[in-house]
Amino acid sequence: MSSALMFLLILVVVFLAASLKVLREYERAVVFQLGRFWKVKGPGLFILIPILQQMVRVDLRTIVLDVPTQDVISRDNVSVKVNAVIYYRVVDAAKTVIQVENAAAATSQLSQTTLRSVLGKHDLDEMLSERDKLNKDIQTILDAQTDAWGIKVANVEIKHVDIPESMIRAIARQAEAERERRAKIIHAEGEYQASEKLVDAARVLAGAPAAIQLRYLQTLTDIAGEKNSTIIFPLPIDLLQGFMNWQKPDSRE
Incomplete structure (x- = not known):
């Protein structure tokens, strides 16, 4: 017993x-x-x-999935290499086990195809300047497709966009040309604004002839303050008007 x-x-x-x-x-x-x-x-x-x-x-913890580098052809026919990182977690354990055999592998494959399809619809400039928007688009698509697996995609980040060397040089030339264009536009706008101010000044001086003489004296004061040997004598045009009329033949003769 x-x-x-x-x-x-x-x-x-x-x-x-x-x-x-x-x-x-x-x-x-x-x-x-x-x-x-x-x-x-x-x-x-x-x-x-x-x-x-x-x-x-x-x-149920958040899982960090490193998406391998993908070859992507942009909408403007530029071949680039792009990799990304995805943060996701399981929100429905039953669906994750029953609906999909390997949730991690399925999410990885889906993220690779989604990354290629989404980036292929955008130009290279958009890939470089609008990453936040692209990250949001990829996250929305992945989250909608993995919802049936009980998985929530929390965040997507495009880590690196590898551009060919020839395209890097072309982008540098484009950026340099853009800076030159902006510099010329700024210079032209400055000339235009200066001409407007000169027109306004001319109107003010035309209304007060004595102001022209004061401006002459101010210019002489500025020149005298510098160390040079140049001497300028302003000669009013009114004094020359008589000589100019004297040299013209009288039409009545």
């Missing part, structure tokens, strides 16, 4: 050891009973009936 009791006690201990399961805070157990989905358990301590019930452990 003692041997049978000891055997029974060992059997109970082994059964309890196999039945008691402990899950961490970030883990869930998808439990199947006789092959059929039963429920999701965890976290903490729970009992799993051996043989009759089996469980699949699922991690």
Whole structure:
């Protein structure tokens, strides 16, 4: 009797050891009973009936997925190499286990094809200057397609866009030409504004002839303040008007 009791006690201990399961805070157990989905358990301590019930452990923490470098042809026919990183997590453990065989591999393959298809619809300039918009578009598409797998795509970041060397030189020439264009426009606008101010000044001086003489004196003062040997004598045009009229023949003669 003692041997049978000891055997029974060992059997109970082994059964309890196999039945008691402990899950961490970030883990869930998808439990199947006789092959059929039963429920999701965890976290903490729970009992799993051996043989009759089996469980699949699922991690709910955010997973960082590094998307391999993809060859992308942009809308303006430029070949570039692009890689990205995706942050996702499981929000429905039952769907992740039942609906897809390998959620990580499926998400990785889907992210690669989505990255190529989305970037292929944009020009190279948009890839370089509108990364936030592209990240949002890729995230929206991935999140919609992985929702059936119980996966939530939290964020997508395009890490690097590798441009061919010839295209880098072309972009540099384009940027230099753009800067020269802007410089010419700014210079032309400055000349235009200066001409407007000169016209306004001429109108003011025309209304007060004495102001012209004051301007002459101010110019002489500025020149005298510099160390040079140039001497300028302003000669009013009114004094020359008489000589000019004297040299003209009289039409009445």
